[in-house]
Amino acid sequence: MTARLHWTGVRMRTLRVTTDPDDSATRSVTLPAAWEDDAAQALTQITQSGGPLRLSTEAARWVDMIDACPPLPGTPANTPSPGRSLSCLLLMRQLAPNIALWERHTDEMPGFIVRLSGFVQDDGFAPEHFVACLKLACDSLRRLHATTRIERTGELPLFDLPVNPSEESAGLLLLTDLDACLASMGLDYDSEDGRNAAKAIAALATSIARAGTDLPLPSIPECKALPDLRGLAAQACATQEGRHLSPIETGFSAPGAVDALLGVEACGLAPVFSPLRDDGHLRASTLARLAHRGLTPESALALALAGETPLPPTRPEAHAAMHRFLEKSVDFLPELPEPELANLRAKLERGVRRPLPMRQTGFTQRTAVGGHNLFMRTSEFEDGTLGEISIIPTRESPMARGLMDCLGQAVSIGLQFGAPLEAFVERFAYTRFGPAGTVEGDPGAAYASSMLDYAFRTLSEAYLGQHMPDAPQIEPSSEDPSPMLPFDHSSGDSPRGRRLRLVS
Template sequence: MSGTVWEGVALGRLRAAPDPDSPARAIALPLAWGEEEAAALAALAPGSGPILLPRLVEGWIGTLRERGRKLGILGDAAEADRFAEALRALLLDRRGAPGAGIWRGETRGQPRFVLNLPAFLDQEGGFDSADYAAAVAIGVRALDIWTGAKAPRLALGFADLAGLLAGLGLAYDSAGGRAAGAAIAALTRGAAEAESGRIAERLGAREPVALLAPSPPAATLVPGLAAAARAALDAAAGCAGLRHQGLVALATPDAVERLLGAESGGLAPASGPSRLMLDRDGWVAELPTRAALRAGPAAERLLAPVPHAAWLAMAQAVAPFLHAAPPLPLAEAAPARPPAPAPAPALAPRPSGAVWRASVGGHRVVLRTTEDAAGQPVELAIALTKEGAAYRSLMEAMMQAVSIGLAAGVPLATYVDAYAYTRFGPAGAVDGDPAIRQATSVLDWAFRKLAREYLGRLDLPDPDEADCAPDAIGRAAEQAPLLPLDLPEAPAPRVRRRQLKLVG
């Protein structure tokens, strides 16, 4: 790797897994990258052993370089070296990379190449159209080489349009945002078709140049973007012929978008200015997104969730410059006929809330509430950092159900009575909460905490250690009798086990 960009890259080592249920792998990657990028590499790299990023990347770059020379797409060794170095630079700058199939060496399926739009923001707050057009050309060439110069259609796309617009100070649901999105798509198509024309000059044209093409926006609020899009389309129109029927296609994101730092796929809107993720201490915390950090004080306005109609409007503006329809969210359900009963009341405004962190039986838990104007909880969320994906999903779904009930008017006290002292692991000592020292489960701690904070209830004492043991079956008074018989006095669990006899 001497003489390449790798020579000046300092590497560090992390352990990461593609998901919480998979074993962690040792990963060597640039020091500036973090755990999120390491997890993405764990998902992209084949096998289950250690990962050295330069070696992994040079594997598919070397394949592209060799195939390109044999196919004649890369003319000589010098051109092949420049192509390889351009691919390395795109990845290290987190501007673009091939899809998961190329990382894994897969030959089946349609390969893809992704460009991370916010990475092309320049220091003056504009968009680097020249570098972006060059990156598009590199991506087209890489895809054509990987497919053996035989595929009539390629899949080059971009990611995180919402993050780019926020960085440019444009609202997603605005005429200026849609014009910028259309110009980006037009620039992508023009640069891709121009590269297809250059490949056709070497290998022969297979497709004619389109005589009628959509016109890009005449002007945008981004300096130079409309002119760059127009120039790229004009360059494509001047080709003698094209090599491909289609080139620009957006796809459902995979681990590559995560590796590049893209926070939304394709032209999808942002989900908000913050996200839940692990902080340096391993706790789940609500942190600003990369787009929010770029947008600064305007983040709340620029990254607020938008209605379904805004997504459709953006798709209509961008779609004429794509060679395949963009993936869209599921359509909103039509109203029932005859009209259904009135829906549950909408959640009240949530100006505030609370966050509590604790450790139950050695497992870290974060409980979050959002409150209405009266200071009462209207939504609950819980996060666990050590449990499996199925367990975490079940807990999240349960809290979502409770939130729906609160919005429909179910008293919080009803849930407290139902879930306080429920028994399942993890259970035991509670650290980080001076008011609650023992809990029989995560739900026990959470709902007794809510009872103290919002209902002022001090009548829910801590269980003893025996109640928190894995084999505890509860006091007799807490168990519903199967027959209408008087219950004996409640013996300790250990005494009860001594009274059992095995017969057979």
């Protein structure tokens, strides 16, 4: 692949990534040394094929496919092929293809995801570089559309295609990491200046995507932080007049693996609610906002200890306000998340399922109950509440594994629809069935009457803050008061009556 040559001289590193928590198998992933481990995990989610992964090799597949497409009519003769520029933008984590283009699914809508925070430099937002990136992405999508148009319609060449190809959408152009971009510019997400700058950037992207088409251009508002966007958009659109190009749809991305590959702090137009990363360090957007206020992390900590607020918190309503403000600047926006409801039963009645975040926290517990190994994994919502549970008896029969897996999925669906964890704990704690016995691998429990007993008592302590003591142990010689068979209840000398005897 010729596009692999574009990565020559880039320092890479290789790490092992676990793709399935139920399996100890790992996968080798090679990516730039400056990228974090989460990007490697995202690459394994995007690329479903087995075997070792190299970012340069996987990127070369779609880059070479675009390079093989001939230029559009009216393109200057000295225009270079887009392959090298696309590879550089991916390396700088400013642009990446969506999954349809990454996996080369010609029957799905291809597109690019653009990380807005990647275009903020020391002197502010770089609109010229941003416009050049958008023009390159639009030209690449239109080249691909002209070449694979018949395949994308799902029709054979024997059938008639639409009369005017310029009315078909050639692809998607999605923006992401808006809040981190505003933070790097010194703007608050929940402010008029922040919303105005976001609308100006979104309208500029839509103007570039519609240049040379019959669609109207959105108005770009005046913005103090971005004073020259109107003139820049007019200049870029003037070069495309009269070409009758296919339109490119614009919008903001929804949470997905491509955003994780780009290293965004908040997908699409969503705000960054937490100033901390998952590892407890300050986010880059937090450091940028502190720097624009003339604060260092140490001085911000001192203010926080003194009872002052160094950074204003983002209101939950700010997301909806930004969503409404950008409605007419792009073609579509992702749906707003369902607001939290105080009454969980009302949430159940409405049938609203709360989605889990793409990057999930939780804990993993490996233990043994009565000598039988058990693997338990939890996933949490953004607020730290339990959202998913997986209970796998690793060395049991396929039927036992399947039943426990189905039970974990059923409980997870109930939690995501708002069912209280207390109800599941009350129902499954202290259940008695084999295997049962001594608990190994968890100092918080010594004995469990079943695997479910151990699992849900552990969840009670971890997420409800309620420690539940061990169930009383049953001696092997003691009588089980429950009948072995649903018949033979006659009274006798024995408290259980007569027993069934096998006679050879």
